[in-house]
Amino acid sequence: MTKTTHPAAPVLGARALNRATLDRQLLLRPAALSAGAAVEHLLGLQAQNVKPPYYALAARLDGFVPEDLSKLMADREVVRIVSMRSTIHTHTAEDCLTLRPLVQPARDRELTYFRKGLTGVDLDRLAVITRDLVETEPRTMKQLREALSARWPDADPQSLAVAARCRLPLVQVTPRGLWGRSGQVALTTAEHWLARPARPTPTQDSVVLRYLAAFGPASVKDMQTWAGLTRLREAFERLRPQLLTFRDEHGVELFDLPDAPRPDPRTPAPPRFLPEFDNLLLSHADRTRVVPSEYRGRAWQGNQAHRTLLVDGFLAGVWRLEQDALVVEPFDTLTRAQREDVLTEGERMLAVMHPGQPYDIRFGTVVTP
Structure with a gap:
């Protein structure tokens, strides 16, 4: 450096x-x-x-x-x-x-x-x-x-x-x-x-x-x-x-x-649901301003990128859409307040991107390396 x-x-x-x-x-x-x-x-x-x-x-x-x-x-x-x-x-x-x-x-x-x-x-x-x-x-x-x-x-x-x-x-x-x-x-x-x-x-x-x-x-x-x-x-x-x-x-x-x-x-910094390959995570040589060191590489599996979740401004998990649900998989346990904020943002995102579709929001098990 x-x-x-x-x-x-x-x-x-x-x-x-x-x-x-x-x-x-x-x-x-x-x-x-x-x-x-x-x-x-x-x-x-x-x-x-x-x-x-x-x-x-x-x-x-x-x-x-x-x-x-x-x-x-x-x-x-x-x-x-x-x-x-x-x-x-x-x-x-x-x-x-x-x-x-x-x-x-x-x-x-x-x-x-x-x-x-x-x-x-x-x-x-x-x-x-x-x-x-x-x-x-x-x-x-x-x-x-x-x-x-x-x-x-x-x-x-x-x-x-x-x-x-x-x-x-x-x-x-x-x-x-x-x-x-x-x-x-x-x-x-x-x-x-x-x-x-x-x-x-x-x-x-x-x-x-x-x-x-x-x-x-x-x-x-x-x-x-x-x-x-x-x-x-x-x-x-x-x-x-x-x-x-x-x-x-x-x-x-x-x-x-x-x-x-x-x-x-x-x-x-409210939670945000970002797509795979979002430039926020790709546009700096040092990504620790968004990606905590302990989560480095967790947004990827092989050459496939996951959709990512920000909590308090930092990478905190991944998410995916299934047939009837938005599934959120945090990297660590979220507080009750954080879960409520994630639910609120998830509902907002779904209303924008998939209006009228009956998606539930589920938290998956905490993702481990």
């Missing part, structure tokens, strides 16, 4: 970082924002599966209903695209056309892992052919593999498809991603789907400021973890004169916006 060069910088403990991050993440209190404004503020929502962005907004927004996000997607105001950390995110159209070019170096680096399967493949030619294919008609990954394999029969088909996804900003077209609808993944370019060219890549400095507004206070390594990029230190150094600096309890230097909220660590 990078040690602070400013020993006098104030120390922010885990609870102070927790409350500041929850406030930026719209999780301390329901936010009076539109779905589109929230997606923009949060710099996108992790969207490996279709439903998580909807649950993510249900946990954060006042008056949200799933149709709010679904309509934005149908109207092509938000899209699903591979961006941060080589994972699918739901981004606003504007961020799709700017943030995706920002992380292009990471997508180029990703291709090095597939170079053996791409021997003899002209990647510039592959990008031209792929663009023509998907802009003529949206294509599934299977169709892309088949079409590109016909051009390069000696190459690995999966590597060809990955190369297409890395070299071009490919979005998933609707009905994929719409609430209550189904559809296989079919791809076209962002420029074609949005009927406008990619915008100039934003400066690293401007994205640092946006990242701090949504995830700060944070270290250089934190932002690099979020973006899947390296070499961001210079941007933070350029911005240092206009930022505040702190230290965490391990001496790591943290940066923050001067006017950003940093609530009292004693500020109440």
